[in-house]
Amino acid sequence: MASVLPFADLPPRTDVWRGDSLAAPSLPGIASGFAQLDAELPGGGWPVGALIELYAEAEGIGELSLLAPALAQLAAQDMWIACIAPSWLPYAPALAAQGIDLARLLIVRPRSHAETLWAARQAIASQACSAVLCWLARADMQSLRRLQLAAEASPALAVLFRPAHEARQASPAVLKLRLQARLDGLALHILKRRGAPLAAPILLPQLQCMARALPHLTEPIPMAGHHDLAGTASARPAATGLHPC
Amino acid sequence: MTWLALHLPGLPLQVCTRADGSAEIPIAVFSQAGASPPSGGRAGGSRVVAANPRALAAGIHPGLGLASALALAPDLVTRPREVRGEAALLTELACWAAQFTPQIALDPPDCVLLDVGASLKLFGGIGELMQRIAHAVAALGLELALAAAPTPLAARWLAVCGGGRIVERLDELPARLAPLPVGVLECAADARGTVKAESIALLEAIGLSTIGQCLHLPRDGLAKREAQAVTCALDRALGRLPDPRPPFVPPQLFRSRIELPLPSADADPLSFAARRLLAALAGHLAAHQSGIEHFRLQLEHDEQPATTLTVHLGVISRDEARCGLLAREHIATLRLAAPVTAVALEAAQILPLPGESRTLFGTLEGARPGREQAEARTLLVERLRARLGDGAVGGIVPHADHRPERAWQPVAPRESRSTVAPPDHCLPPRPLWLLPEPQPLARSDTLQLVAGPERIEAGWWDGFDVARDYHLALGPQHQLLWVFRELRDGESWFVHGIFG
Structure with a gap:
């Protein structure tokens, strides 16, 4: 009888990964531009050929800045960067300042939720996009599954932005991140990845809110001294009442 | 000399059945009363000229009177010749x-x-x-x-x-x-x-x-x-x-028309009929070494004006598959007022498009990886446009203006690389997101101003006059907002952008 091989001695396969280590996908990931994050992502960056979901606790806390270095790198390719149903207007001067070639940017504004899903699937499956960013207000398992299947055969970086309250929903995405803004930076909770779960969030001080606005400053501006807007002192935080367009 | 004869057996029947791939329904074509009767038939009355296999199996044969045919097969679909x-x-x-x-x-x-x-x-x-x-x-x-x-x-x-x-x-x-x-x-x-x-x-x-x-x-x-x-x-x-x-x-102008065997408002039979017509168009274009940039599909209804669709291809092409795909997207978005009885295709502007030479091993000469990608790029844009409408797909460019609303412009998706110079980095930071309209802040909203002000005052010459002091402000959930105070009244505050 043949001796039993220890599991560790089995020949490595890309489609099998051990729970205590990160998977080694066949395609290397796209460097995110943040070393702390790359170290924790299988493939050393944003995975391609897979669906990525980002759950921001509030819209506008830095989810686009998180992707900006990767997008700037992808914009060098001769393919579209598709933004499907973005919440607001992507602002051309700021994107250009991030180094994203605007000639590659394709902004799609579907009229309904069904059209958003359709457009996302077409863009992912088209082989003509280097990145597909899609803002989804809600999603069901079936449509996510379709997107994941399309992504598996696609060279595109496929990112879905979803509301944070849906983060606990089951999803076929291979990478799920929850984004939380803190005073000392942007905290990324990895909810799901191909590899061991990560207990502590990754903190990206580069994406601290002031640093995002003023990247040339090395020292974050100290957060002190409340200036009141209209002269009425009020300490309680209140919703700013921003409505997505 | 070698002559090849292409004979269309049962032509009167083929005219009606070509738009439908199945032979599910019995169909018979009859000659109009008064027209010359088929050989062997008696003069007068409508007579069957041709019948499809389903109808033949029901006992209907050419020369039979129309009334007798209907008696044999009550579900017979009859079409005039x-x-x-x-x-x-x-x-x-x-x-x-x-x-x-x-x-x-x-x-x-x-x-x-x-x-x-x-x-x-x-x-x-x-x-x-x-x-x-x-x-x-x-x-x-x-x-x-x-x-x-x-x-x-x-x-x-x-x-x-x-x-x-x-x-x-x-x-x-x-x-x-x-x-x-x-x-x-x-x-x-x-x-x-x-x-x-x-x-x-x-x-x-x-x-x-x-x-x-x-x-x-x-x-x-x-x-x-x-x-x-x-x-x-x-x-x-x-x-x-x-x-x-x-x-x-x-003929120089390509025009062709298919009658549907049964009136239909479904996308599938209509796309099927359109594909038949597009196949004929592709052959015509190949013979002329030419291509088209757009074609028109007319969906005819009974007692109503025809619905006209103009399908743009994005490039000059004679690719049947591409035309068929785009036609399908257009048809899928239609809301038809009435069932369609016939589909007509017209390609008026036929433009020269020389063939491509192939290498010894069959690949296209000069095929660069970029070329296929460029094809895929235009096809994606045209597909999205076909389904979502022309205005739903576009790009943006920066524009030399200090007013945030005017500092960018929507453009049609571009094929060439950007030639616009990158904006001046000496400007204070700009947000990645701009709100479509500045949103007024209520007095109860508490924001922390962290940088500013930056005064933007311009546009008195073109009717869109702004005078604002822009600040960076920290929102309740640590969003960084771009807010401004209107200088005209000195009181009202607005949010204009978000540093996403």
């Missing part, structure tokens, strides 16, 4: 066949003759060519009987009597034509006169049933009985008399 539609279909087939040879002759009512002698080498012989045509014609939704012979008339006769036969040499002809029935003489019409029905009846009456038997008849005997046309036709078929055919000149 459309002689004009048959002629148009023959022209369409000729246009499509122009991709195989430039020498084409129409042989009405139901045959197209191709002189393929000069094209044999290119297509690898007559057998190969016939297979290729038989395979390609399926996309048109037509059924063909093909036969090849050294003379046009012999090719026609062979095709009428069942396709697939090839005669390569002139001296084989008498032997190969001999078994054909004398009935084929009917289709020997030319400018010099036709073989009359009486002459054929005469031959049958004296006990002749095949062409071979006719070949043994004495010429002068036939002449005495006013049947010279028979000798003349036989001589033309055997190549003893010249048989010139007027060349077919394809």
Whole structure:
């Protein structure tokens, strides 16, 4: 009888990964531009050929800045960067300042939720996009599954932005991140990845809110001294009442 | 010389059935009352001219009265015969066949003759060519009987009597034509006169049933009985008399139309019919070495004006698959007021598009990876536009203006790389997101101002005058906002952007 091989001695396969280590996908990931994050992502960056979901606790806390270095790198390719149903207007001067070639940017504004899903699937499956960013207000398992299947055969970086309250929903995405803004930076909770779960969030001080606005400053501006807007002192935080367009 | 005859058996029926791939429903075509009755039928009343296999199985045969046919099969779909539609279909087939040879002759009512002698080498012989045509014609939704012979008339006769036969040499002809029935003489019409029905009846009456038997008849005997046309036709078929055919000149404008067997408002049957038409268009374009940038589909309704769709391809192309895909997207978004009875395709602007040479191993010459990608890029944009509308897809460019609303412009998705200079980095930071409209802040909103102000005051000259002090402000959930104070009243605050 043949001796039993220890599991560790089995020949490595890309489609099998051990729970205590990160998977080694066949395609290397796209460097995110943040070393702390790359170290924790299988493939050393944003995975391609897979669906990525980002759950921001509030819209506008830095989810686009998180992707900006990767997008700037992808914009060098001769393919579209598709933004499907973005919440607001992507602002051309700021994107250009991030180094994203605007000639590659394709902004799609579907009229309904069904059209958003359709457009996302077409863009992912088209082989003509280097990145597909899609803002989804809600999603069901079936449509996510379709997107994941399309992504598996696609060279595109496929990112879905979803509301944070849906983060606990089951999803076929291979990478799920929850984004939380803190005073000392942007905290990324990895909810799901191909590899061991990560207990502590990754903190990206580069994406601290002031640093995002003023990247040339090395020292974050100290957060002190409340200036009141209209002269009425009020300490309680209140919703700013921003409505997505 | 090698002539290839493309014969359309049951043409009156094919005109109605080509838009439907299935033979699920029994269909019969009847001639209008008063029109000449089919041979053997009595004059007067509507008579069945052709019927599909389902109808034949129900016992309906050509020549049957319409009322009797309906009694046999109550679910029979009946269509009036459309002689004009048959002629148009023959022209369409000729246009499509122009991709195989430039020498084409129409042989009405139901045959197209191709002189393929000069094209044999290119297509690898007559057998190969016939297979290729038989395979390609399926996309048109037509059924063909093909036969090849050294003379046009012999090719026609062979095709009428069942396709697939090839005669390569002139001296084989008498032997190969001999078994054909004398009935084929009917289709020997030319400018010099036709073989009359009486002459054929005469031959049958004296006990002749095949062409071979006719070949043994004495010429002068036939002449005495006013049947010279028979000798003349036989001589033309055997190549003893010249048989010139007027060349077919394809029309410059492509227009074609399909009647649906049953009126429909579903996207699937409509796209199917459109694909049939587009296949014909692709052949026509290939023959002209040309392409189109857009085409028009007209969906005709009963008692209502037709719905017109204009489909843009994004590039000059004659790619059938691309046209079909875009047509389907357009049809899928339609809200039709009434069921469609017929689909018409029109391509008015035909532009030159030379073919691409291939290398020894079959790949396109000069094929760069970028080229395929550029194709995929335009196709994606056109697909999205087709489904979502022209305005739903676009790009943005920075614009040299200090007012945030004017510092960018929407543009059509561009193909070339950006030539706009990157904006000045000396400006204070700008947010990644701009709100479509500045949103007023209520007095109860508490934000922490962290940087600013930056005064933007411009535009008094063009009616969009702004005077604002912009600040960076920290929102309740640590969003960084771009807010401004309106300087006109000094009081009201607005959010204008978010540093996403």
